[in-house]
Amino acid sequence: MAEISITGRPFFKINGQSRPAPVEWEDIQILATFNDEAVQASVNSDSFTFVNNNAQLIKDWIDNGLNGGLGIFEGPDFMYGVRNRNGESVLFDGFLNLAENYLQDLVNSRVFANIKENDIGDLTEKIESLTYGYLEYIGVFSNSDYIEIDYVVEKKFNALEVLMTSVILYLMIKEFAEAVKETQRAISSAVAYLSAGITGSVAAAIFAVAEALIITAYTAIMLLQIIDLGNSLINTFIPPKRKAKVISYYNLLKNVINHLGYEFSSTIADLHRGHYLPSNNRLDSVDKKGFIDFPKGPDKAIPRADDLGYNCLEMFKILQSKFRAKMAIEGNVVHFENIDSDFWIKRSDYVMPNILPPRFKYNTQDLKANKLFRFSTDIKDDWTIDDSTGTYLEVTTDAISVGNERKKQIKGYQETSWNLALGARKSKLNALEVLISEVAGVIDEVADLFGKNPGLKKRVKSKVGMLKVSDNNYTKPKTLYLDSSGKIPINHRSIWGALYFYTTYHYGDSFVLRDYVGQKVYYEEEEIPLGYEDYKKLIKNSYFRTFDGREGKFVDLKWSPSKQKAIASWWIREPYTRNLKETTREL
Numbered sequence: 247m248a249e250i251s252i253t254g255r256p257f258f259k260i261n262g263q264s265r266p267a268p269v270e271w272e273d274i275q276i277l278a279t280f281n282d283e284a285v286q287a288s289v290n291s292d293s294f295t296f297v298n299n300n301a302q303l304i305k306d307w308i309d310n311g312l313n314g315g316l317g318i319f320e321g322p323d324f325m326y327g328v329r330n331r332n333g334e335s336v337l338f339d340g341f342l343n344l345a346e347n348y349l350q351d352l353v354n355s356r357v358f359a360n361i362k363e364n365d366i367g368d369l370t371e372k373i374e375s376l377t378y379g380y381l382e383y384i385g386v387f388s389n390s391d392y393i394e395i396d397y398v399v400e401k402k403f404n405a406l407e408v409l410m411t412s413v414i415l416y417l418m419i420k421e422f423a424e425a426v427k428e429t430q431r432a433i434s435s436a437v438a439y440l441s442a443g444i445t446g447s448v449a450a451a452i453f454a455v456a457e458a459l460i461i462t463a464y465t466a467i468m469l470l471q472i473i474d475l476g477n478s479l480i481n482t483f484i485p486p487k488r489k490a491k492v493i494s495y496y497n498l499l500k501n502v503i504n505h506l507g508y509e510f511s512s513t514i515a516d517l518h519r520g521h522y523l524p525s526n527n528r529l530d531s532v533d534k535k536g537f538i539d540f541p542k543g544p545d546k547a548i549p550r551a552d553d554l555g556y557n558c559l560e561m562f563k564i565l566q567s568k569f570r571a572k573m574a575i576e577g578n579v580v581h582f583e584n585i586d587s588d589f590w591i592k593r594s595d596y597v598m599p600n601i602l603p604p605r606f607k608y609n610t611q612d613l614k615a616n617k618l619f620r621f622s623t624d625i626k627d628d629w630t631i632d633d634s635t636g637t638y639l640e641v642t643t644d645a646i647s648v649g650n651e652r653k654k655q656i657k658g659y660q661e662t663s664w665n666l667a668l669g670a671r672k673s674k675l676n677a678l679e680v681l682i683s684e685v686a687g688v689i690d691e692v693a694d695l696f697g698k699n700p701g702l703k704k705r706v707k708s709k710v711g712m713l714k715v716s717d718n719n720y721t722k723p724k725t726l727y728l729d730s731s732g733k734i735p736i737n738h739r740s741i742w743g744a745l746y747f748y749t750t751y752h753y754g755d756s757f758v759l760r761d762y763v764g765q766k767v768y769y770e771e772e773e774i775p776l777g778y779e780d781y782k783k784l785i786k787n788s789y790f791r792t793f794d795g796r797e798g799k800f801v802d803l804k805w806s807p808s809k810q811k812a813i814a815s816w817w818i819r820e821p822y823t824r825n826l827k828e829t830t831r832e833l
Contacts, residue, residue, distance in 0.1 A: 257334070259325040260303060260342070268294035269356075276338065276781075279802045280788045281367075283585055285574040287785040287803075288367030289340070293347060297356040304357050308344060318344045324361050335778055337807045339363070365785075366575055372506055374559035378498075378548040381558070386505045392491040392547040393521075393732055397713035398672055399485045402628050487709055488718070492521040492726060493547035495565055502558050503580045512582040513589060514569055516750075520742070523669065523713075523724040524550050543718070553723050554665050568664045568725075570751045574787065586754030586763065591797055594789040596780055598798060598816075602769070608822055609766040613757050614658040617641040619744040621668040624722035627715045629670035636743020637668050638833035643757055646827050656826075662752070666725040668743065671734045672714040745832055758828040762821035768801075769816055776812040781805050792818060 258265050278287035296304055304322075311317020321342035327335045340363035349358040362368065381387055496517040500510040527550070528542035555561040566572065572585045576593075583589045619639040623630045630637070648654055675683060686702035713726065713734060727742035729735050740746065753759045776784075784790070788800040796818050803814035 255329050257327060257329055259323070260300070261322045265300055265303070266298075268296055268300070276805045276807065277802070278781075278785045278800075278805065280800060283572065283799075284366060285572045285585070285590055285788055286366040287788065289363045289365050289785055293358045293360050295356055295358055297354075301355050301357045304342065304344070304359065305350065318348070321345070321359070337778065366573060369506065369508075369573070369575060369580065370559065373502060373562055374557065376502060376505070376558040377551075377556055378558060378561070379551060379556065381502065381505060382546070382548055386501050387493075387548055389491075391497045391501065392493050393728075394489050394491055395523075395713060395726075395728070395732060396709075397488050397490050397543065397715065398709040399488065399716070399718045400629075400672060400676065400709075400714045401716050402632065487712070488543045490523060490526070490543035490713075491545065491547040492523045492728075494518055495520045495522060498522060498548075498561055499565065499582060502562075507578075508575070508580045509578055510582065511579050512571075513587070514571065514582065514584065516569070517565075517582075519727055519729075521726045521728050522547065522549070522555075522666075523726055524548065525553050525721050525723055526719055529719070549723060555723065564665050567662065568666075568747060568751070570754065576786070584751050584754075590787060590789045591791065594783070594787045594791070596783040596787075596790040598790050598792045599775075600793045601774060602792070602818075603772045605772070606767050606769050609764075609768055609817065610655075612755070612764065612766075613643060613656065614660040615643055615656045616659050617755075618659075618661045619748055619752070620661070620663050621725070621744065622663065622665055622722050624667050624720050626717045627667065627670075627720040627722070629714055629716055630667040630722070630724075633670045634833065636739035636745065636832065639744035639748055640831045640833055641748065641756075642829045642831070644827055644829070646825050664725070664747075667720075667722040668739070669713050669724040669726040669734065670715070671736070671738055672710055672712050673736065674710060743832070745830060748830070756828060757823075758826050762824065762826075763819065765819070765821045765823070766817040767820045767822070769814075769818075770801075771813055771815060774812055774814050775810065776803070776805055776814075777810050778807070781807075781812070790816075796820060 256267060258267050276289060278289050280287055307315065307322055308318045309315075311319075321344040323340075324342045325336060325339045327337045329335075338361060340361055343360045343362040347358070347360050351357065378387065494517065496512070499512075499517070503510040524544050524547065526542075526544045528545065549556040549561065555564055562573075570585050571582055574581050574583075574590075581589070617640070619641070621630075621637045623637070625631075644656060645654055683703055686705070690701065690703050711733060713724075725742070726734060727738045735741070749759070753763060755764050757764045784800055784803065790798050790800070792798055798816055798818040801815040801817065803812040805812040
């Protein structure tokens with residue numbers, strides 16, 4: 247596409263109305279920075295000096311904040327460009343940022359103000375100003391955004407509890423067995439006497455029948471007591487099923503973006519599968535016997551006020567770190583995508599011409615000999631500590647061939663923490679539950695003879711497959727992978743553990759994976775030709791391809807509209823060593 251000429255007569259507009267030019271308009275430079283690997287630029291400009299009528303207009307705008315106007319925290323629109331025979335070329339379309347670095351000089355009738363575009367940096371600042379509690383309060387989040395899951399509180403294996411329970415159950419079953427035996431003996435005696443007819447001892451027959459009835463009644467009463475005791479044991483050692491509300495990562499992000507007036511889009515399918523479970527500080531309700539009669543799990547799925555992530559930007563950063571993702575605005579849509587996804591390069595239409603400077607350097611400082619990826623642990627939930635599968639991953643990069651170990655320059659350490667605990671799944675019955683389950687089965691079978699099957703064994707086994715915690719008042723939020731039925735799959739640690747996230751989303755940092763994708767060549771502070779059209783492309787998407795097809799990304803650029811040039815820094819993916827190997831270890 248041919249560049250639009252930006253030579254011609256300048257024009258300036260404030261709130262859509264043509265205004266005189268600011269004092270330094272000919273020397274203006276626009277700085278576009280891509281902080282923290284951002285896809286889109288944060289665009290700022292040198293401070294403009296507005297004098298006379300322009301200064302008065304801005305002063306009046308601020309003063310009107312006392313009389314129903316928008317005031318200082320929402321500055322007026324500001325646009326500038328050039329007019330020539332090709333029409334108008336808009337070089338900047340944003341607003342006057344009166345809330346930062348504004349200076350008023352009444353003596354000389356002038357004011358100093360920065361200009362700013364509605365860019366990704368501005369969106370980030372707006373996200374930071376919100377909390378999930380406030381958004382729920384005004385109705386942005388509600389029960390329709392949450393789903394309910396079952397979970398169970400299961401303490402760690404306790405040998406003393408198993409021993410005590412074994413003794414209680416042994417005595418209980420022994421006494422019950424003796425009662426059944428005695429019932430059978432009494433009934434047999436009564437039947438024998440009755441079979442003998444009236445020729446036998448009538449008194450003895452009556453006594454035998456009465457004895458059988460009394461023992462049978464005693465056995466029935468004892469059966470009810472045993473069933474009650476069985477229920478009490480289950481309530482004591484096997485806590486009840488509980489309910490908790492969780493929310494998908496997708497909804498956590500989408501609702502915030504929608505509230506700010508944008509649509510939300512992401513091709514990361516795991517945002518739908520991943521769910522957030524806040525910490526829980528609710529106490530159970532108990533009955534007169536001290537047993538739980540109303541178990542209380544988290545009644546909301548959004549972060550609690552003392553959870554990391556309660557501030558919306560904190561949550562965005564947690565998920566950006568987990569998925570190594572960045573945001574970009576395209577029209578009215580906010581995209582949330584992995585930084586190394588080909589999503590960005592496919593949407594880029596800037597091609598770097600054949601101008602690669604002779605000066606460059608390698609990104610050797612980005613290589614870390616050891617990297618640790620980890621989920622959080624919770625001292626109130628033993629399973630986040632003991633069940634460590636998938637929780638920690640160590641990635642080590644080393645040379646394949648080494649000539650002299652002392653000269654080798656592979657060093658450095660980097661730790662990435664995702665600030666969420668990895669939920670644990672109850673995959674089987676523990677030793678105590680196995681014991682109680684067997685006894686419960688016996689009680690069920692015997693009680694069934696009396697038509698009173700209490701279903702005790704089913705109660706014991708019904709919690710397999712649920713989320714488990716060792717203490718209901720756990721203090722760290724959890725990350726859960728749920729399948730389409732809302733359950734935690736058996737293999738959730740392999741499809742939701744640290745190794746999965748490294749190979750799926752963090753591979754871009756690797757100097758070995760995917761054909762040495764992390765190796766780059768840097769060009770810094772170089773002058774390049776940059777016209778209006780290409781400038782507009784780059785501030786929206788900093789990725790590009792070179793004239794020979796390699797992938798690159800701008801780090802920053804300072805554009806001079808009048809010169810149609812920029813001082814820029816960028817990198818290009820380019821392997822420069824294959825003498826590396828990478829080892830991953832789940833700790």
